[in-house]
Amino acid sequence: MAGKQDFEAYWKENLTYVVILLAIWFSVSYLCGIVFADALDHIRLFGFPLGFWFANQGSEVIFVILIAVYVKLMNALDIKYDVHEQ
């Protein structure tokens, strides 16, 4: 059985992951897709103006990747702190 100290460290690491991943979540959608979209539109990627692409497709694709990364990180973290389900 793990001690109390470990639980707190587990929770802190979890929160760190979430903060970092949500910062990316916010940047791709609200910054790249909305606020700075006009500026990014000057760059073209595979025929798409970049800001438009972030708004239209890029954000959605990155959202899926973010969840996948979160799932991987958390599964590893659960095992590291020995709090995974048996």
Next chain:
Amino acid sequence: MGILAWTWVIVGVTFSLYIGIAIWSRAKTTGDFYVAAKQIHPVMNGMATGADWMSAASFISMAGLISFMGRDGSMYLMGWTGGYVLLAMLLAPYLRKYGKYTVPMFVGERYYSQSARVVAVLCAIFVSFTYVAGQMRGVGVVFSRFLEVPINTGVIIGMAIVFFYAVLGGMKGITYTQVAQYCVLITAYLIPAIFISIMLTGNPIPQFGYGGSLSENGMRLLGTDAGYLLDKLNQVQMDLGFSAYTSGGAKSTIDVFMITFALMVGTAGLPHIIIRFFTTPTIKGARASAGWALLFIAILYTTAPAVASFARLNMIKTLHNTSYAEAPSWFKNWEKTGLIAWKDKNGDGAMQYAKGTAFKGKVAFAANEVGPYGEKVVSTPIDESNANELYVDNDIMVLANPEIAKLPAWVIALVAAGGLAAALSTAAGLLLVIASAFSHDLIKNVVAPNISEKGELIAARVAAGGAVIVAGIFGIYPPGFVAQVVAFAFGLAASSFFPVIILGVFWKRASKEGAMLGMICGILFTAAYIIYFKFVNPSANKADNWLWGISPEGIGTIGMVINFVVTIVVSKMTKEPPMEVQKMVASLRYPRQIS
């Protein structure tokens, strides 16, 4: 075989499939009924959540909506997907660890208060009913367009099907049916999109195709020279006086920002979505199934903007300045259904498309009257303030796709089945929330706490049956405010459930007084703002009068902030929650059961 025969066959086959699944997976216990005995594999749960989430509106209307809005339309794409990131990281694993059946139940236990639970029940029921009414109507509309039966008959057929598998199968039946429905709807959405992409760009993947250049065939069909499809679209739009397709236009940046945020947070606060994550066997599974759900949703949501661009360019290029006599056949087919209409304002026999509305108000046809070119005559008054002669309904951008791509009749039938699958799967998920709110949160918890397991299961079935009937009545006699109220549902979910659940998990100190006042302030502010601009004083509903330029659709974001602030401040001033509640919150954070 004709289109109608094909449609009956495909709809008949898919409906039998749904009924067969329901019989095979019927619920035997309340655990089966509410959360499918927590035995659903994450991939299956992801598919079911995807079908649950994507309604008739996502399937039929969204691409059209985006095609008229250009980049501004992205707020729906981002808003209705971004919420899953919040769900996966902030809600799903913790609520799964909590391990009970309903969202109001969590609110009641976490905030050690029956009244909080009752407030949550009322919100859940209100949000779900407004949604479900639209779905039932959607079923009726699809039936009437594709199968030529009256809308009301369509609603009743839809009711009978949902009644059967929701009442019999509960969450278990619904989940497995939704898996089948997802497969039907995604196939129906992708096939026409793929063929249109090949037709215009030569690329079989629509997601890449619309960024690419037009193919030889595409140039010939659209009568343009070579270049990027999006550049052509921007050019055509600007020639006709619209803003460029790939840059926003109609809405201010702050409004797009706020609406996107309200949709995301609203998604994460909708009870019929949250409840899906109660059905996986493990916490690991709950996290994963949010990812699977978003992947399955994103397949449709990244295709939709491609469909929007193809359809927009195709529509303008093949209709604008074309004489009615030479109009493509899909135009005349859909004219019959009233989704598209033309009035020759300048008397040149050709159709002109431009900025502005062709008619004043809802378009209606004069019975059986035809104009000089054989077009159907519109009885609605003409809007003479602009040169636009065409009325084009959003829905046509998806519905007419198979014909635009010259696909065989069975594809058109498949699209009909896809639309029905989208509407039925969403309706069923919502009905379950309503049923469990009644039988578990009200009857078991408040009215008859000693009810037996068997009795509760009967109550849940009766509640589901009752909810189907009420939803059907809403579908047959749609209250005029349904469309308005759907925006309301997101705002309410954003300003009520979301902050309270987040703080409930992440902040042990959040107290019942804080949560109650937070929910009440958040909801009251949001509701008052929406009611004022939508119902009390609709003529004032423009940017100049809005708070910081935020439209009623986006105001839920501010309501959410208010809820957070009030809950935190009041919690700081009141007594901290009892020890056992704090212990429960602590235990939510660790997947393993900790004694």
